[in-house]
Amino acid sequence: QSALTQPASVSGSPGQSITISCTGTSSDVGIYNFVSWYQQHPDKAPKVMIFDVTNRPSGVSNRFSGSKSGNTASLTISGLQAEDEADYYCASYTTTNTYVFGTGTKVTVL
């Protein structure tokens, strides 16, 4: 299985909105609404920010939102803050009952 495709980097100024894309196939992102997004700060474990494409776990800021169209899922961070600077990974459940992660996106707050 191939990793889902994400842009290597995305940047924005404080207060702006940014969107990270995650492109898969009809065997993962396109067929299931089981896309999740993880935030990872340096030397820390990943933390789930979005699950099932659009849902936020309790405690996650509503500045984080998710969506999907076809084989591409997206994570939008609105009102960008310094603490949002981190790596972000998407993940999807697949038709072979496995999981696949995205290639990762480094978010920089200018």
Next chain:
Amino acid sequence: QVQLQESGPGLVKPSETLSLTCTVSGDSINSYYWSWIRQPAGKGLEWIGRIYSNGNTKYNPSLNSRVTMSVDTSKNQFSLTLNSVTAADTAVYYCARIKRAGAIRYYYMDVWGTGTTVTVSS
């Protein structure tokens, strides 16, 4: 709250077997799916596989021939073995829980361990 802690040797010789254990505290290991994920330094996350509390497993096809996972419910632990390791297996290894709420099964990792670094070198 539930916590996960990885443990095992930090250094493994090439061609030998990597063995890690994840200890679950704060909740029972039963009725959950558990995953292993790894991350080479400076690179992305790779899903290694998952195991259910009854021992049912599913592995990443790219690692399938070298991976074995097991569970010990009496110790509230699950384990990973990866044989015939090479330098390419050098990574931080994470264990994680796949979310469940009652009878509802979810498909994401909601609790992660802090990770343990494994280096493959002679």
